[in-house]
Structure formats: C-alpha cells, structure tokens
Amino acid sequence: MYKNALIILIYGVKMKKFLLIPMLISVSLILGGCLKISTPEDMLIAPELNKEKKDMKEAVEKFRPANTNLYPVYFSENKKSVNMIVSDLDEDSVSEIISFYKNKSDDKIGMFILKKENSLWVKYADTMFDTYEISNVNVSDLNGNNKKEVIVETYENNSGYNTKSYSIAYINEDKNIEFIKEIPYIVLKIFDVDSDGIKEIFSVTKSNKESGYIMNVDRFDGHTIVNKEKKELKKVENPYDITVGLLYDDIMAVFVDYMKNNTFEDTDIIIYNKNSNMYTPLSEIEEYQNKGYVFNIRCRDIDNDGVIELAYKYKAPSYKVVVQDFRAGLVYGYFKMDKNYNLSLVREIYDDDNGYSINIPASFKGKYTISEPKDSLDININFIDSSGKEYPLIEIKYIRKYDWQQNSQIREQMQMITENQYYVVAGRVLDYSENLKGKEKDDYLQMRSDALILSNITKERNF
Numbered sequence: 516m517y518k519n520a521l522i523i524l525i526y527g528v529k530m531k532k533f534l535l536i537p538m539l540i541s542v543s544l545i546l547g548g549c550l551k552i553s554t555p556e557d558m559l560i561a562p563e564l565n566k567e568k569k570d571m572k573e574a575v576e577k578f579r580p581a582n583t584n585l586y587p588v589y590f591s592e593n594k595k596s597v598n599m600i601v602s603d604l605d606e607d608s609v610s611e612i613i614s615f616y617k618n619k620s621d622d623k624i625g626m627f628i629l630k631k632e633n634s635l636w637v638k639y640a641d642t643m644f645d646t647y648e649i650s651n652v653n654v655s656d657l658n659g660n661n662k663k664e665v666i667v668e669t670y671e672n673n674s675g676y677n678t679k680s681y682s683i684a685y686i687n688e689d690k691n692i693e694f695i696k697e698i699p700y701i702v703l704k705i706f707d708v709d710s711d712g713i714k715e716i717f718s719v720t721k722s723n724k725e726s727g728y729i730m731n732v733d734r735f736d737g738h739t740i741v742n743k744e745k746k747e748l749k750k751v752e753n754p755y756d757i758t759v760g761l762l763y764d765d766i767m768a769v770f771v772d773y774m775k776n777n778t779f780e781d782t783d784i785i786i787y788n789k790n791s792n793m794y795t796p797l798s799e800i801e802e803y804q805n806k807g808y809v810f811n812i813r814c815r816d817i818d819n820d821g822v823i824e825l826a827y828k829y830k831a832p833s834y835k836v837v838v839q840d841f842r843a844g845l846v847y848g849y850f851k852m853d854k855n856y857n858l859s860l861v862r863e864i865y866d867d868d869n870g871y872s873i874n875i876p877a878s879f880k881g882k883y884t885i886s887e888p889k890d891s892l893d894i895n896i897n898f899i900d901s902s903g904k905e906y907p908l909i910e911i912k913y914i915r916k917y918d919w920q921q922n923s924q925i926r927e928q929m930q931m932i933t934e935n936q937y938y939v940v941a942g943r944v945l946d947y948s949e950n951l952k953g954k955e956k957d958d959y960l961q962m963r964s965d966a967l968i969l970s971n972i973t974k975e976r977n978f
Contacts, residue, residue: 574629574636575599575614583616586624591653602654604628604663605686611639613665615649622647626667628684628692640692644669644682655705657735659712662686664735668703676721677701683735695740701728706759708767708787715743717769719754728754730769730785732794746794751783752776756813760823762786763853769794770814770823782810782825803856809836817849817862824849824861832881832899834860844885846875867894869913870933870940872974876965882958883908898947898962900955908959909966911942930968933975942969 575598579585587596600613612629624646630639646669653666665684671677677699687693700718707714716733728751732744748754753774762768762784769785784797797803812826826849827836837845846865850858863875865885869892875883884905886895896909911932919925919939929941944967948959966972 571599571601571612575612578627578629578636578638579614579616580625582619584619586615586617588615588649588652591651600652600654602663605690606661624649640684642694645672645697646670647672650679653705655714657714658737660737666705671699676723698740702754702757704757704759708759709789717757717759719748719757719771727751730771744794746785746796748783748796750798758814758823760816761821762823763851772813780811782814806856811836812847822851824851825858826850831884844887846885870935871976874972874974876962876972878961878965882962898959900951906947906950906959907945908962909942909944911940914939914941930970932969932973944969
C-alpha cells in the first residue's frame, strides 16, 4: 500500500506544477483509507463502556447468593431475555441493577437489586418468590411520584383458579426497597386509561367456581394496592389475554380475549366512561347485543394507529363469521368499530400454519376466494366476477427442495416465499385478464398488479 502511494508521489513531481496539488490530495486520500489515526475519544469511549458493563457483571456475580444460578428474565421494555436490568429506580441519575437467580436446591427464584454508593456497589434488596418461573418483568412509575417500581409477573405454584401472580418492588419514604408479594391474576395489563399520570392495573381473576371471572381495576398508591372497581365478566370463560386501548374516537376500552367452552374464541369489551369513571361491558348494552358479534381472534392494533381492531375468521369473499375452525380458505379480518357499533374492514390476512401469511391487498376486497386443494398444502387465490365465475390469480405451492434445486424452469416461473429442510414454498401471479372485459378486467389487472411481487404481501412464518 505504501509503495504504491510513493510511486504516485514521485510521478507527480515530474508533472506540471498545477497537477502536483491534486496528486498530493489523492495520495492523502489513499493513505487516509489505509491508516486511521485514532482520536482521544476513539481510544477512551468504547473501553470505558466495556469497563462499566464489566463492572456491573462482576457486581452481579459478587452479590448473587451462593448455590444459585443466574436466571434470565423476559424484560418487557426491550422485549428480550436478559440477565440483568439496568434502570434508575429512584431518579437520582445513577442506575440500579436488577438481577434474578434460581436456587440450586429447590429451584425457587429470587431477585436482588444493587445500588452504587461512593463508587461501590451495595446490595439494595434481596427477596425470594414462591415460584419456579417468571413470565415477565416490567419497570414503570405506577403512581406518578417520579420513582420506578419493579413489577414481577410469576406463575403460581398453588394458585387454585388463578394461574399467575404479580409482585411489586417499590421505594418507600426512607428510600428503602419494600415488596408487595404474589397478588393473584390470570391475565394482566398496566395502562393509564384516564391519562392522569397514574397507571391502572387491570387484572382478571377467578375466586371460585361459582363466581365466574372478575375484572379488577387497581392502583398502587405508593404503599398498597387500592381497588377502584370490580366488574363481573358474565360471558367470559377461560380468559387468555387482556388489552387496553381506544375503541373509537376518544373512547377507551378494555378487551378481554377468552376461550368459550374451551373451543371457540371470543372477546368481551368493557367501555371506560371518563366522565363517571365507570366501566360498562358492551355485552350488557342492548344495541350491541343485537349485532350478534363473535370476535374469535385475539384483538390487536393491526395498523398501529392507537385504535384496537376486533377480528374474526371468515371464508372469502363472505364476511360472515366462521366460529368453527375448518381452516379451508379462512381469512382473518380485522375491523374498526364506530360509536354505533358498526364494523369497517381494516385488513385481511390469510395465515397458513405451515410457513407464511398473506396480507390481502385492499383491492381484493369482496372480489376473491381462496381454495385449498384436497390432500395438499397448496393454495389458489382466484378472482370472482359479478356472475360468481372464478379466474385464477395466484397459486402457491409446496415444492420438494430437491425438485426446486434441480429444476431451473420451476425457479424461473415461481417466486420463493420461504423454505425449510424439506420444502420450498413458492408462488406465482397468473394472468387471465384476456377472458375479462370492462370494469371486471380493470379490477383483475389492479389485483394482479398489487400482488405481482409476492414478497410485498407475504410474510414468512416458522414451519
């Protein structure tokens, strides 16, 4: 590298004077690409960060009780499994370390918190939970006092009808850590529903076989858990998820997803009235009851606009709910609800259990059907004209991996969607537009255009 640079420089000396400066600039650029001169910041910052992280790891190992192993936990903030959580709990600009361990003797899980005092780590708190598994850890200011609480969600050992419990580690007036331990629940959500800076703790519990399920609306007041409201969920059976968010306009609601008769899914919706600070299940409102909705897919904010979409399965192109999961040609439809309890379609998704999902383009609405040939994993998506006649549009096939590798013609004709050890899932967009006329031909061509690059509408799933 240096030899080449020297040759260029010598040659430049023999050239005319006005060419010398550009040549020198070129040489400096060449040398600059080969040799990086480190600044003091380059040499100090990265090692310092590494030193800080190393210091924290050493502190965790030092204070972790004997005869224990580190226990990684799922941290909701970054949605990852971690060995330690670093957070400034008391808002003094110095972060604390939260770490978990499992006893080798009985597999019970403990948690300890480290705090730095006079440049040295000290143990701030240490406690054991009556559990063998932690499902989630959340760090949040629950009561708006500018101090963060640690919320630990665990699986219950002797839970009766409630499968989980949560504990809260908080900082008291003496700046010590205290605990509220093992509050039972089945599903849990923490959300500031009234936007007052104090978060509500929504939980669904079952106290006994006769009483059914209860939605609790609680708050942490800095010392204890205070119940604001208990609402009986008359239609709910076997709840498995809870969501809080906008239903429509500025109306907040709590959505409880559950399994009906251990077979079919549905969603109970409880509206929050911010004027009366009361919660009213939609199932108790006659106008809503007359709609006869069955939302047999977990609700979610599918388009990330802050409004929760309600969902059910149907067989395209019909929008009639399908309760039974016959699978063949079923589409997941996500809908927004308005103040009159009417639904409007937001998105359709075909979800294939074997490898992929398809975001159905908006231009397809009401004009397509999905068929799944008998004894095959393949699917066909067809255009439907006004008379009900079908025209092929998309075909997706499962192809043996050997055949895919050996047959170049297949690879040229098909677009790969996903693959596993044995199969390639590939598809192609067909063209039967010459058989159509007028608006129906225009509709077909628009749908074809929206699907032409299958990777734009397909999403890989695990086999």
